[in-house]
Amino acid sequence: MEDYWEKRYRNEGMIWGSAPSRTTYHAIDIFRKHNIKTILVPGSGYGRNTKAFSSIFQVDGIELSKDAIEIAMNWDQDTHFMQGSILSSIGRDKKYDAIYCFDLLHLFLSPERNILISNCIQKLNHPSLMYFTCFSDEDKNNGIGREIEEGTYEYKRNKFAHFFSEEDLREHFRGLEVIETGSTIETLHYRDNQNSEYTLRYIIVKN
Numbered sequence: 613m614e615d616y617w618e619k620r621y622r623n624e625g626m627i628w629g630s631a632p633s634r635t636t637y638h639a640i641d642i643f644r645k646h647n648i649k650t651i652l653v654p655g656s657g658y659g660r661n662t663k664a665f666s667s668i669f670q671v672d673g674i675e676l677s678k679d680a681i682e683i684a685m686n687w688d689q690d691t692h693f694m695q696g697s698i699l700s701s702i703g704r705d706k707k708y709d710a711i712y713c714f715d716l717l718h719l720f721l722s723p724e725r726n727i728l729i730s731n732c733i734q735k736l737n738h739p740s741l742m743y744f745t746c747f748s749d750e751d752k753n754n755g756i757g758r759e760i761e762e763g764t765y766e767y768k769r770n771k772f773a774h775f776f777s778e779e780d781l782r783e784h785f786r787g788l789e790v791i792e793t794g795s796t797i798e799t800l801h802y803r804d805n806q807n808s809e810y811t812l813r814y815i816i817v818k819n
């Protein structure tokens with residue numbers, strides 16, 4: 613996966629433009645209500661979402677791609693970016709009041725999805741929140757291409773994703789208190805003025 617993202621950031625730079633996901637505004641509202649001060653953003657990319665948080669909260673990002681981090685360090689100078697995998701023990705000793713994880717969970721097969729969630733839980737204070745987004749089973753790409761695992765499809769050549777039903781998403785976070793789940797249409801704005809839309813789900817849980 614590292615190669616895939618490294619190549620994309622090297623060739624396309626700020627792939628989805630500079631605007632953050634609309635879900636960041638929703639997350640900010642909820643984080644403020646819960647008096648959140650520190651946030652970790654796994655899979656922070658080039659910082660388009662961290663920048664929405666970093667003037668309000670103290671933010672750390674974990675990102676696999678060196679190229680993305682180079683862009684991020686210019687774009688969002690208030691966030692501290694760490695290069696590495698959230699699936700390993702990176703940043704092991706620090707704990708956060710909240711985690712915001714945008715569209716990372718669906719990129720993995722079942723064992724890694726569980727590692728991602730349990731590694732995130734280990735980085736949380738008590739009490740704390742997690743806000744995760746992922747592809748929805750209501751998205752038009754669900755069911756397209758070869759099925760690799762239940763609900764996981766190679767929907768583009770050499771690219772697979774897991775498409776979550778509401779029940780499946782809740783099941784991934786079993787044991788945690790679910791504060792809210794929902795579904796929304798996300799619009800991506802590419803550099804060449806092209807837009808694309810897809811359906812995502814989000815879940816907010818309390819630890």
Ligand SMILES: C[S@@+](CC[C@H](N)C(=O)[O-])C[C@H]1O[C@@H](n2cnc3c(N)ncnc32)[C@H](O)[C@@H]1O
Pocket residue numbers: 613617618628654655656657658659660661674675676677680696697698699714715716719
């Ligand atoms: C779909 S992109 C989303 C990027 C960013 N959240 C955004 O929307 O602008 C997924 C990101 O996760 C990163 N990534 C993939 N696997 C990772 C891992 N194991 N640890 C940390 N980052 C990872 C990729 O390099 C990529 O930047």
